[in-house]
Amino acid sequence: MKVPRKSPLTAVLALCLIVAGCSRPPANTWQGYVEGEFVYLASSQAGQLTELSVARGQTVAQDAPLFTLEARNETEAVAQANEQLRAARAQLADLGTGKRPPEVDVTRAQLVQAEADAARAATQYRRDELQLRAGGIAQSQLDDSRANALSSAARVRELQSQVSVARLPGRLEQIRAQQAQVDAAQAQLGQAQWKLDQKSVRAPHGGLVFDTMYRSGEWVPAGSPVVRLLPPENVKVRFFVPEAVVGSLAPGRHVSIHCDGCAADVPAVLSFISNQAEYTPPVIYSNENRSKLVFMVEAKPQPADAPKLRPGQPVMVTLQ
Template sequence: MVNKNTQNFPGIVLAAMAALLATGCDQRKPDGYQGYVEGDFVYMSTPYAGKMTNLHVRRGQQVASHGLLFAVDATEETYAMQHAHAQYESADASLKDLKKGRRPAEINAIRAQLAQAQASAKRSDQQLARDEELFKASIISQAQIDSSRAARAADQAKVEEIRSQLDTAALPARQDQIQSQEAQVQGMRASYGQWQYRVQQKSVTASAQATVVDIFYREGEWVQSNAPVMKLLPVDNVKIKFFVPENDLQKVRAGQSLRLSCDGCQAGLAAVVDYIAPDSEYTPPMIYSNESRSKLVYLIEARPDKATARALRVGQPVEVLL
């Protein structure tokens, strides 16, 4: 009589071995960690309100660093800037004029006046000399000789006055006048710079290479001050987030190179570990024990290179390989 249990023994062994293999496969450590792509968006705006006049980009477009994004009407600010610039140039020209002496034509006119005064003074000297001889001879009175002496003194004083004017004409303006004009020039320059800044702020450029994610205003619409006009994702703001179990945390370090893979992605995608969270996450709601350590995970952030960042999309799942 054949024992049925003995007859089925090989089947039982095979089933047990398959179960063990299946258990071993389930407990095999995965080759990578699941993560996803995240981005730090930048919202572009202008501090001054105005009508949207030019939209230089479209949604989904790649823009270069310092590339034009949009422009808001700056007609009023442009006129104010031109007016301030004209005032600044006028004040600066006055300052330069104060630092110089009189013009050559003016100096020549003063020199001519000096020559006339000197000629008059010479005639007064000659007249006084004749009158003194006549006074000694008692031909003229005391009043006449006093009048000649007064005329001579007046002509000499006139010569000294015009000579002082000539010396002054060759000098620049007084220091306090120059300082006052310099202060006006600085004020005009600041006003011009202020309006120039406002004009520049109404034409917005990208601060770095980025992708235009969304646009909130169109040409012809009124843009409020500081209102987001468009949403950008700079290529340097793309990052990979994934979680590592507590047991594998020692395998990860800052600056470590990682390999990435995702559905439909080309091979060779890479990233570098940029941040390791100091605290665990998803801690189970139970008393900490050795058995619960495997449930602790730590957030890791990695920065892909520019080529990889351009190939990824925010929210896209990726597998991270150490």
């Protein structure tokens, strides 16, 4: 039996169909792209950029220094707040100890002198009483001696009270007011220290330094990002699935990501499934064309695998 030979045109068409079939993605596989959620790191204070410790493409660890702004004014403010706090605390301690020992010693010396004067006055008063009985002095002289003795005794009691008061701490109201001054100085120091700390920014997470927006020596406004960081946990893959498939998906389902140049597929887990449908291409909705509805789905790889992917990179996602 003679087998009919195929014409050259038929062979070419068959080859085209085979190639087209091979280029078609397998079932449960869709095209997507890599996306990164960047962390823009800035200082709340303005200043000149004095040190940029990282470069684009560098991988940094958590708490690694990123950049430093000029901080002379903030440093002096911290020093001033420290001195004010030290002075407030010293005044509070002084109120709690009473007068200084040398001041108490002066009052005690005055008390010793007053006691001696009071003793002499009392002795003179007794003598004058005897002289008056003998008729040796007038009544007015005895009255003067009595007044001098009473005055000297009162002076002794006054100085004794001063010595007791000198040992006492300040009044409760004064101590409370000074404690409030100490608290205010402490708060002022905290504010000054916070502003100084803002001049040196460290990495809140480890990750890739995707870009730097300023060079050393440039003026950086407050709140303006200097470093754009991409932590590995912020890398994700976004793709779109048909309306007929989205109902079978749920967060936590495993997928594999294929990218050009990757040594092996990257495993990932579905992290988000959109509740809003989209059209591709744009059409007017009807029961006949609802198959053109697609839903956005996001998947996240493990942080260890995230550096294998680059934002904007096209990928193929296959459900497991």
